[in-house]
Amino acid sequence: MRSAHNVMKYFREICTIPHPSFQMEAISDYCVDFAKKRGLEVTKDEACNVVIRVPGTSSRRFEPPVILQAHLDMVPAVAAGVTFDFSKDSLRLVEEDDWISAEGTTLGADDGIGVALCLALIETDDIPHPPLIIVFTANEEVGMLGAKALDMSTLKAPRMINLDHCDEGSVVIGCAGGATAELTLPIERKEISGKLIQIEITGMKGGHSGEKIHLGGANALRMPARIIREMVYSGHTGFGMAEYSGGTAENAIPKNSHCVLAVPEENAADVQAAAEAAADILRARWRKKEPDMKIEITSCDGSANALTFESTRAFARLIRDMPNGLMKMSEEMPDLPQTSLNLGKGWLTETEGKLVYLLRSSVDAEKERLKTEVANITKDYGGTAEFSADYPGWPIKLDTPLQTLAGMVWKWETDETMEITATHGGLECGLFAAAYPDMDIISVGPQMFDIHTSDERLSLSSVELVWNFLIQMMEQM
Ligand SMILES: [Zn+2]
Structure with a gap:
């Protein structure tokens, strides 16, 4: 009893x-x-x-x-x-x-x-x-x-x-243990007038990075960078990022992002077509895993104090070249992620590009290794990484x-x-x-x-x- x-x-x-x-x-x-x-x-x-x-x-x-x-x-x-x-x-x-x-x-x-x-x-x-x-x-x-x-x-x-x-x-x-990494990339701006091309990315599954990171969904904040890099690869220059934002918290996989590119009038049509072509690559890439993803590209006349082309390219490369998502699954428990990182927030200030990642690992040595890697990649692109909210696994x-x-x-x-x-x-x-x-x-x-x-x-x-x-x-x- x-x-x-x-x-x-x-x-x-x-x-x-x-x-x-x-x-x-x-x-x-x-x-x-x-x-x-x-x-x-x-x-x-x-x-x-x-x-x-x-x-x-x-x-x-x-x-x-x-x-x-x-x-x-x-x-x-x-x-x-x-x-x-x-x-x-x-x-x-x-x-x-x-x-x-x-x-x-x-x-x-x-x-x-x-x-x-x-x-x-x-x-x-x-x-x-x-x-x-x-x-x-x-x-x-x-x-x-x-x-x-x-x-x-x-x-x-x-x-x-x-x-x-x-x-x-x-x-x-x-x-898992974790640490927040805040990346800062110095940027330069200049006035670009002609067209403003707006890229709105919505409808990703998102989710808590401690629960969903190994499911291989897309990260909305990385997509504008992917589009920009495709444009650079196809020989386009002269445009600049005027706005970039998305994400709500470092532990949430971002569902949406917003980006505006300022383009001189003379190459606006070409740049927009290249952005559309890059968006098509992304749509094809994610059609199975992110069926509700929407990439909307619109344009209007206007001007902006945008990042220079060099700063735009450097920021996009940093976003693209930084590892993101699942790094390793656990050997003890087959369905468990062991090490990951998530780009959770990104934005521009007047003088800096900002990216915030949450790093996680149940093996503290792997988390430390990842911190070193994040810091070094950021440094290679001329930026700095600061780590905080560190806790052990x-x-x-x-x-x-x-x-x-x-x-x-x-x-x-x-x-x-x-x-x-x-x-x-x-x-x-x-x-x-x-x-x-x-x-x-x-x-x-x-x-x-x-x-x-x-x-x-x-x-x-x-x-x-x-x-x-x-x-x-x-x-x-
Ligand atoms: Zn609780």
């Missing part, structure tokens, strides 16, 4: 406390109060990370501790047309059949349910468990800022269960004791085989694995769909399953 638990009670309480990223005071205080009321040792640091230490139950007091980890913040997404103030409003919970969601907004089950599972476990008094180090990190969704600021030196434990996974029945055992280790136990417990609970997975995205586990390379870490969580969107929903029966899994793990480990 399993004891009753309060997972959903605490989850609902969390939903009444505004906790979007960068607003971590109230939610972290709530967790600190929770621990203090129960006489537990608790610390909160400047980044609003909360660490609660729970002694092991009677006979298990002297076992090595296990870390249970979840993040405190949620992504504040609101549906179109909905008014909601994430800085003060409570989420409006809706339950329908097995699903709980929030009306018009994200639910924050990512990762409020991870926090609630930990709080419910702390509260139990009839589940045997080793000493627990509960780690609630702040601002995970905005670059893992909390985990990066966390003092790892006091978190020594041989095992860790991260509760930030959103797929019941699978366990994550590895992730969580290297895949197969068949660890914690994985084996998780698989056994899951099989016992559900009669199904737990799937072993890894992600090309980033997880906080990477920072723990970097601090403690021998720590045995898994990531699990109940079933959610459409996280980070206003359609986010959480399965109530799955919470029940994961709760039972978690307490079995505590008993058996």
Whole structure:
């Protein structure tokens, strides 16, 4: 007979406390109060990370501790047309059949349910468990800022269960590290008057670069450069890039791009025909993988303070010659990308061409190698590369004791085989694995769909399953 638990009670309480990223005071205080009321040792640091230490139950007091980890913040997404103030409003919970969601907004089950599972476990008094180090990190969704600021030196434990996974029945055992590269190419401009040729590229599949990069879709920001290079190859000169933009974030494969070329009147017709011919090559190249792709080329009279032809050519060559997309698949896991980079944003300033890439690899040495390559190629074209938001990967280790136990417990609970997975995205586990390379870490969580969107929903029966899994793990480990 399993004891009753309060997972959903605490989850609902969390939903009444505004906790979007960068607003971590109230939610972290709530967790600190929770621990203090129960006489537990608790610390909160400047980044609003909360660490609660729970002694092991009677006979298990002297076992090595296990870390249970979840993040405190949620992504504040609101549906179109909905008014909601994430800085003060409570989420409006809706339950329908097995699903709980929030009306018009994200639910924050990512990762409020991870926090609630930990709080419910702390509260139990009839589940045997080793000493627990509960780690609630702040601002995970905005670059893992909390985990990066966390003092790892006091978190020594041989095992860790991260509760930030959103797929019941699978366990994550590895992730990619990442780094943002911002490339700057100095440019020169001059007035070009005659025709303005506008190239609008739309309808690409896009997607999250941690999930879709290996599917081989097109990158909309690279296409104008491809068109320009075809034009240069066919002997056209004298035109200049007047506008170039596209992409929303470095971790999103851009779906659309916009480019305007300024061309002197006398070769305008030729240049436009060459652009059309180049667009035809692209249409043929992508007709299978990007069936909805549209390249629209239009022109009008006008003039612009455009890049010189030399600057235009150099910028287009940099974009084209920089590697992009999948670099290598994993050898441990056949469907998993190991190393990739994604051109996510590009634009022009008065004096510079700008490109932002996200580099990812589950092997840190490969990421470093890629950084060197990106920096050197940029330098070859007269530009500079700056790297930031660097975080380590969580290297895949197969068949660890914690994985084996998780698989056994899951099989016992559900009669199904737990799937072993890894992600090309980033997880906080990477920072723990970097601090403690021998720590045995898994990531699990109940079933959610459409996280980070206003359609986010959480399965109530799955919470029940994961709760039972978690307490079995505590008993058996
Ligand atoms: Zn999360």
